[in-house]
Amino acid sequence: MARSDARIALFSDVHGNWTALQEVWTALRAEGGFDAVVCAGDLACFRPHPEECVQFLREQGVLCVMGNTDLLLLGEGVPNPEAVARLPFIPEQLAWCRRRLSEEARTFLQGLPLTVRFPGAGGGGDLLVCHATPNDPGPVCPPNGSDADWEAVMGDFDAEALAFGHVHVPAVRAIRGRVYVNVAHCGLGLPGNVGYTVLTSTRRGWSAERHPVPHDPDAEREYAARIGFPGAGTDTGF
Numbered sequence: 001m002a003r004s005d006a007r008i009a010l011f012s013d014v015h016g017n018w019t020a021l022q023e024v025w026t027a028l029r030a031e032g033g034f035d036a037v038v039c040a041g042d043l044a045c046f047r048p049h050p051e052e053c054v055q056f057l058r059e060q061g062v063l064c065v066m067g068n069t070d071l072l073l074l075g076e077g078v079p080n081p082e083a084v085a086r087l088p089f090i091p092e093q094l095a096w097c098r099r100r101l102s103e104e105a106r107t108f109l110q111g112l113p114l115t116v117r118f119p120g121a122g123g124g125g126d127l128l129v130c131h132a133t134p135n136d137p138g139p140v141c142p143p144n145g146s147d148a149d150w151e152a153v154m155g156d157f158d159a160e161a162l163a164f165g166h167v168h169v170p171a172v173r174a175i176r177g178r179v180y181v182n183v184a185h186c187g188l189g190l191p192g193n194v195g196y197t198v199l200t201s202t203r204r205g206w207s208a209e210r211h212p213v214p215h216d217p218d219a220e221r222e223y224a225a226r227i228g229f230p231g232a233g234t235d236t237g238f
Contacts, residue, residue, distance in 0.1 A: 005121045007033060010129065010183040011196040012040035012165025014057070015069065016097060017187030017238070018049035019220040020194050021056065024186040027213045028196060038116060040165040040183055041067025041131030043109070046090070047187055047220060047238070048229040050097040054105040066112040067131040067166070068138045073098055074109055077138075089231030096230055117159065120201040125160025127199055127206055132166040143169040143182070150180055161199060161206035168193055172208045181208045188237055191215040 009028055014021050028037060039062050044050035046069065057064055071077050072094055079090050101109075115134055118127040131137040134157045141153045141164065150173065154162060161179040168189035171182040184195035194215035199208050217238040224232035 006035050006118060006127075006201040008036050008038060008118055008127060008129075008163075008199045009034040009196055010038045010040055010163050010181075010199065011186045012131070012183050013042040013067070013168055013185035013187050013189070014039060014044065014047075014053050015042055015187035016044045016047035016050040016053050017220050018047075018052050018056075019217075019223075020186040020215055021049075021053055023215055024194065024196055024213050025056075025060070027211065031198075031211070034198070036118065037062050038129050038163075039064045040129055040163060041065045041112075041137060042069045042165065042187075043067065044101065044105070045069035045073050045097050046093050048096075048224045048227060049220075051100050051102055051105055053187075054101070054108055058105075058108050063116050063129075064112055065116055065129055065131050066109075066114055066137055070109050070112060071137065073101060074106065087231070087235065089235060092230035093235075118201075120160060120206065122203045124201055124203065124205060126158070127161040127163060127201065128157055128159035129163045132164060134162070137166070140167055141182070143167055143171055147173065147175045151175060154180070161201075161208075163197070163199060163208075170195070170197065170210050172210070179206045179208060184210055184212070186213070186215075191217050191238075 168185040170184040183197040195212040
């Protein structure tokens, strides 16, 4: 009997962290049964495996959207000055990651869309996936902001559910008949937030379930130190 639902697995903000990407991918494969797997942007910058992560996502057929650091890798824009003031090694990390990207990887990043869309089950409302907002991969939707704050940052969009990343803090909210989902990250930020989120559409609408994945930050941190990655030893956000 044909399935009447739709199941989409999503993660975000890989940032070139090979260890976390493989941990999440192993968990995704073990669960299985997805109609699509999506990475909500920021594929390769600020961790020591930019090329490997881009090529893996491309080869596995993961649907990806454009993130703000993907644009940085392509030479568009500059790092956030406030972030650089806190973490002065960021420009060096960016330059290091740019040097490691192949032309093939750059071409892949250049072709990333701002959004991808999935229809709901049984003619229901769509799911829209972006990095930060549907129209701009840069604005921050404050994790602890009000519903009005979230609506103001995201602006108007024509979908029943909106999935995004960018701030590395997973969350789910229902706001005026819409579902807003900040999916789990897998590369940069608190290890406890590493994982993925499954959005399922039935005739009742979209629902979200977060799947935490155990993460060993030492593996990537030790590799970064061994190869002399900028900021290794002082950057604790692995």
